[in-house]
Amino acid sequence: MFNSVLAVMARALMAFIFISAGYSKIEGFSGTEAYMAAMGVNPSFLPAVIALELGGGLALLFGWQTRLTAAGLAGFCVISGLLFHGNGEQANQILLMKNLAMAGGLLAFVRTGAGAPALDRH
Structure with a gap:
């Protein structure tokens, strides 16, 4: 039971930043x-x-195609981090490190999968 709760929490915490970022880009489309x-x-x-x-x-939140999704999001984190935060300014260095840390966490999902409960588990 504890491992199931941890799996869902891990996916939810990692997924939240992507869901909220995507939604904010819709709301601020022209500014983005x-x-x-x-x-x-x-x-x-x-x-x-x-x-x-x-x-x-x-x-990621629902645990569907978790390994593939996590790999894609990890690559996105690295690429977007370098494109938007790789200029060497201190504030951007912190954001770049955040993106790299998220990529590392996502790579853990690539290795382990979603855990249960998830749509990946039949």
Whole structure:
């Protein structure tokens, strides 16, 4: 029972940042497009980013395709961290380290899977 609670908590805590980030990008769509453009990233990627964050966050939360989802989100964390926070400023260094730490946590899901209960468990 304890392991089941831990599995759900781990997935929920990791998923929350992606779900909330995806939702906030929908709410602030034009501002996010402008920010992406200012950072040299093509804003046409924004719908894909939203889909990855929302879809990946929900898939992780419910434990569906957990290993694949976690691998994709880990790669996203590294790439977005380097693109948006890799400029060497102290505040951005902290955000980059946060992204790298999240990637490390996600890699643990790649190794172990969702745990139970999850949609991955039939």
